[in-house]
Amino acid sequence: MSETLAQQYLNIIREIGEDEHREGLLDTPMRAAKAMQFLTQGYQQQLDEVINDAVFSSESDDMVLVKGIELYSMCEHHMLPFIGTCHIAYIPNGKVLGLSKFARIVDMYSRRLQIQENLTREVAQAVLTATDALGVGVIIEAKHMCMMMRGVEKQHSNMRTSVMLGSFRENPKTRAEFLDLLRN
Ligand SMILES: Nc1nc2c(ncn2[C@@H]2O[C@H](COP(=O)(O)OP(=O)(O)OP(=O)(O)O)[C@@H](O)[C@H]2O)c(=O)[nH]1
Numbered sequence: 568m569s570e571t572l573a574q575q576y577l578n579i580i581r582e583i584g585e586d587e588h589r590e591g592l593l594d595t596p597m598r599a600a601k602a603m604q605f606l607t608q609g610y611q612q613q614l615d616e617v618i619n620d621a622v623f624s625s626e627s628d629d630m631v632l633v634k635g636i637e638l639y640s641m642c643e644h645h646m647l648p649f650i651g652t653c654h655i656a657y658i659p660n661g662k663v664l665g666l667s668k669f670a671r672i673v674d675m676y677s678r679r680l681q682i683q684e685n686l687t688r689e690v691a692q693a694v695l696t697a698t699d700a701l702g703v704g705v706i707i708e709a710k711h712m713c714m715m716m717r718g719v720e721k722q723h724s725n726m727r728t729s730v731m732l733g734s735f736r737e738n739p740k741t742r743a744e745f746l747d748l749l750r751n
């Protein structure tokens with residue numbers, strides 16, 4: 568556990584005018600440091616470790632959709648959470664990826680300081696790298712606390728980002744099938 572990080576949180580507690588000796592705050596620097604390390608553990612992960620060889624031969628060449636993977640990330644501008652849902656589709660090319668690995672990929676890239684556009688691209692690229700798929704489509708819908716709790720304070724706006732690679736980019740029918748499957 569990083570003592571240095573805990574020390575930084577102690578400084579924050581002092582700087583905002585709180586009493587660091589107040590009972591409820593005594594363990595807070597260490598707790599906050601642990602929480603921050605958890606929320607940024609994606610920096611310690613590598614794609615091949617996350618995939619753990621869970622790639623299986625398959626003759627399936629129909630679209631696979633993994634819908635509604637929840638995500639919790641932090642915006643790199645304010646270090647405040649953005650929270651949402653990720654949908655991933657791909658067209659296998661002789662190999663399929665273990666189902667849980669899609670969520671693990673999303674977690675690995677979410678648990679870093681991010682902007683939603685880059686997160687979407689990194690997830691799509693990782694699925695393509697892991698599967699050699701014919702195409703990959705990723706859509707993320709999220710709400711940004713930096714827009715809700717502060718700043719413009721808009722509670723109801725959602726950001727939707729998409730990245731289409733391979734056949735999802737080249738073939739409008741593939742993209743339409745993805746969007747159709749998502750609607751149903
Ligand atoms: N495109 C994009 N923008 C983001 C994301 N997360 C936060 N932002 C925006 O990043 C911008 C940073 O703008 P700045 O003007 O430098 O910072 P600021 O003064 O705190 O901005 P306000 O939020 O408008 O108060 C803001 O418009 C945020 O809404 C993201 O995932 N994608």
Ligand SMILES: [Zn+2]
Nearest residue numbers: 642644645713
């Ligand atoms: Zn922000």
